[in-house]
Amino acid sequence: MDQLSLYDKILQLKAPWKTINVALNELNGQITVEVRCDSLCLQCPKCGAPSKRYDTRKRQWRHLDTCQFQTLIEADVPRVSCDIHGCITVSVPWAENSSRYTQLFENQVLSWASETSILALTRQLNLSWNAIDGILKRGVTRGLKRQKTFSCQHLFVDETCIAKPREFITILSNHKGQVLAIENGRSANSLLKCFARIPVQYINKMKSISMDLSQAYTRAVEKRFGPRAKNLIAYDHFHITKMLNEALSHVRKMELRKVPNIDQLHHYKTRFAWLKNELNRSDETEAELDIQKEYLKDTATVWYFKEQFRMIWQGVKRIGVKTIWTNWIKLAKETGIKPLISVVDTIERRLIGILNAMKYNVSNGRAEAINNNIKALARQSRGYRNKERYKTAIMFHFGKLDMRLTTK
Numbered sequence: 371m372d373q374l375s376l377y378d379k380i381l382q383l384k385a386p387w388k389t390i391n392v393a394l395n396e397l398n399g400q401i402t403v404e405v406r407c408d409s410l411c412l413q414c415p416k417c418g419a420p421s422k423r424y425d426t427r428k429r430q431w432r433h434l435d436t437c438q439f440q441t442l443i444e445a446d447v448p449r450v451s452c453d454i455h456g457c458i459t460v461s462v463p464w465a466e467n468s469s470r471y472t473q474l475f476e477n478q479v480l481s482w483a484s485e486t487s488i489l490a491l492t493r494q495l496n497l498s499w500n501a502i503d504g505i506l507k508r509g510v511t512r513g514l515k516r517q518k519t520f521s522c523q524h525l526f527v528d529e530t531c532i533a534k535p536r537e538f539i540t541i542l543s544n545h546k547g548q549v550l551a552i553e554n555g556r557s558a559n560s561l562l563k564c565f566a567r568i569p570v571q572y573i574n575k576m577k578s579i580s581m582d583l584s585q586a587y588t589r590a591v592e593k594r595f596g597p598r599a600k601n602l603i604a605y606d607h608f609h610i611t612k613m614l615n616e617a618l619s620h621v622r623k624m625e626l627r628k629v630p631n632i633d634q635l636h637h638y639k640t641r642f643a644w645l646k647n648e649l650n651r652s653d654e655t656e657a658e659l660d661i662q663k664e665y666l667k668d669t670a671t672v673w674y675f676k677e678q679f680r681m682i683w684q685g686v687k688r689i690g691v692k693t694i695w696t697n698w699i700k701l702a703k704e705t706g707i708k709p710l711i712s713v714v715d716t717i718e719r720r721l722i723g724i725l726n727a728m729k730y731n732v733s734n735g736r737a738e739a740i741n742n743n744i745k746a747l748a749r750q751s752r753g754y755r756n757k758e759r760y761k762t763a764i765m766f767h768f769g770k771l772d773m774r775l776t777t778k
Contacts, residue, residue, distance in 0.1 A: 377403050381433075381443070381464050381472075385409075394439065401436050405445040407460075414452035415461045421450035424457050431465050433472045440496075443472065466775070471505065473775040479505045480773055483766065487750045503759055506766050513771025520572040521546055524730060525579040526737035527564070527587055529556040530744055532757055539761060540564060543740055545732075549768040552761045561590035578602055578730045580737065582609045583720065604727035605720050606734035607683050613716065614676045617709040622669040672710050675702050683728060691728060695721060740768055 377389040386409035393402045414421045426446035433441040449459050464472045471479075482491055483506060491502055524545040531538045540560040542551045551564035565573055579602050581587045592599040675698070682694055695717075702714045717724065727733065744764055754760035765771065 381405070383463065386412075387445075387463060399439055401439045401441045403433070403441065403443050405443055407445070407448050412448060412450050412460050414450055414455055414458060415467075416455050416458065417452065419452060419454065421452045424449045424451040427459065429462075429470075431462075431470055431472050432475055433464075434474050434478060466508065469504075469508065471501075476505050476508070477774050480509050488763075503762065507762050509773035510762055510765045510769065510771060512775070513769060513773040514765075516772050520544075520550060520568050521548070522550075522568060522572045522576045523578075524732055525550075525576055526732075526734055527561060527579060527581045528734060528737035528741050530741050532748075532754055532760055537757060539757070541737070541740065541744075541764070542568075543737055543768075545736065546770075547736060547740060547768070548770045549740065549764060552764055554757065556584070556586065558586045558590040558593065561587050562594060565590070565594050576602060578604045578726055578732055580604045580606055580727065580732045580734050582606050582734060583613075583716065588723075600722050601726065603723040604730060604732050605723040607724070607727060608733060608735070608738075610713075610717060610724070611676075611680070613713045614672075614679060614710075617713045618669065618672045618676055620709045621672050621707060622666060625666045625669055668705075668707050671705055672707060675705075675710060683724075692721070692725060695724070743768065 373392050374389045377383075377392060381389070381403070383389065383405065386407050387405055388408065389403060390406045391402075391404040393404070394400075395402070410423050411420055412423060413419065426448050429445060429447050431443045433443050435441055443464065445462065447459055447462060449457050451457055459467070461467055464474075466473070466476075469476065479491065479495065479497075479502060482494070483502065486494075488499060488502055491497065492499060521544045526543050526545070527540065528543075529538045529540050537554070538556040540553050540556050541549055542561070542564040543549045551567040553560040553563040579591060581591075581603065583605060588603060591603055595602055678698055682691070682698060685691070685694075699714055699718050699721075703711055705711070747763060747767060748754055748760070754763065766773070
């Protein structure tokens with residue numbers, strides 16, 4: 371087999387395309403493969419109608435390396451004169467119309483990009499950031515077009531930001547850890563746009579959507595699903611626990627001001643012990659806090675209700691759980707401790723969403739895990755200043771899309 375036939379096989383060329391020359395430039399470390407189209411009558415790439423050849427334009431594509439040599443493909447690509455679409459460039463079988471890289475080369479970049487950083491790719495393949503971003507963007511676009519089914523039984527919404535400038539994006543994901551949609555901002559409109567990206571027949575099958583206590587996201591669900599929203603919204607218990615811990619710390623600080631100065635330092639040393647649940651305390655810590663309760667009575671009361679909150683949420687009982695919550699709310703309000711009552715009022719307003727979270731056993735843990743991976747991705751890439759590039763990277767790594775090019 372001669373070298374021209376060899377490259378016909380490598381590039382999978384079929385008539386009217388064929389290799390006419392292979393040139394090696396050892397000084398530049400490059401191999402240039404010249405390809406030609408011999409047919410005078412071709413098809414319009416838009417409508418497929420037989421069209422006469424009009425002229426040619428020289429183009430060049432980068433291909434997979436041949437041994438240690440960078441390989442380039444050159445061709446005088448014909449333009450045809452179509453009666454409907456006018457003068458238009460025909461498609462080549464080895465690359466997409468908008469790309470300067472062959473399908474096989476782009477597939478290699480997509481494969482490597484999933485395993486290493488963009489910075490490493492630029493050095494290894496001698497490509498610019500813009501070139502790699504273009505390949506990733508085309509891959510994500512292909513993947514989104516091919517996505518026919520969506521798993522929407524349990525959805526999760528969270529936001530993340532670009533460090534400089536501090537701009538937020540809303541991320542909608544599912545229970546399989548797949549990012550389904552990304553939109554700019556963290557408003558109600560941002561989440562509504564995320565919903566709009568998912569076909570109606572799938573989004574309407576949703577049983578729950580887990581979120582933090584964001585009023586904007588709550589309004590978005592209510593606007594999109596109407597009366598059905600109250601059965602879908604599930605509030606994340608970690609965010610409510612955080613509010614209770616903050617109330618506990620606030621009450622403790624207020625009570626410490628009443629403790630004699632000589633004893634304050636000793637009490638300060640127990641700051642983190644109060645935030646622990648009862649199961650995570652040592653016997654020594656437990657004995658120490660029993661003494662503290664004599665001085666910090668309100669702190670001890672808030673801690674008790676925080677622990678009751680945890681045990682109710684983790685309880686296996688489903689029947690009568692609403693009554694248990696109602697009693698907890700009533701007793702907490704009777705304490706008269708304002709920071710605790712403020713949190714309890716929030717819990718009372720969001721009680722249906724809390725019951726939904728318990729019913730489906732969902733939390734924003736999956737969304738937070740994706741968020742942490744996204745932040746790790748940003749650190750690995752030394753940050754993203756371009757928001758659109760950041761969104762492309764998120765969908766590339768966490769969208770679970772089929773992005774590979776198939777040979778024509």
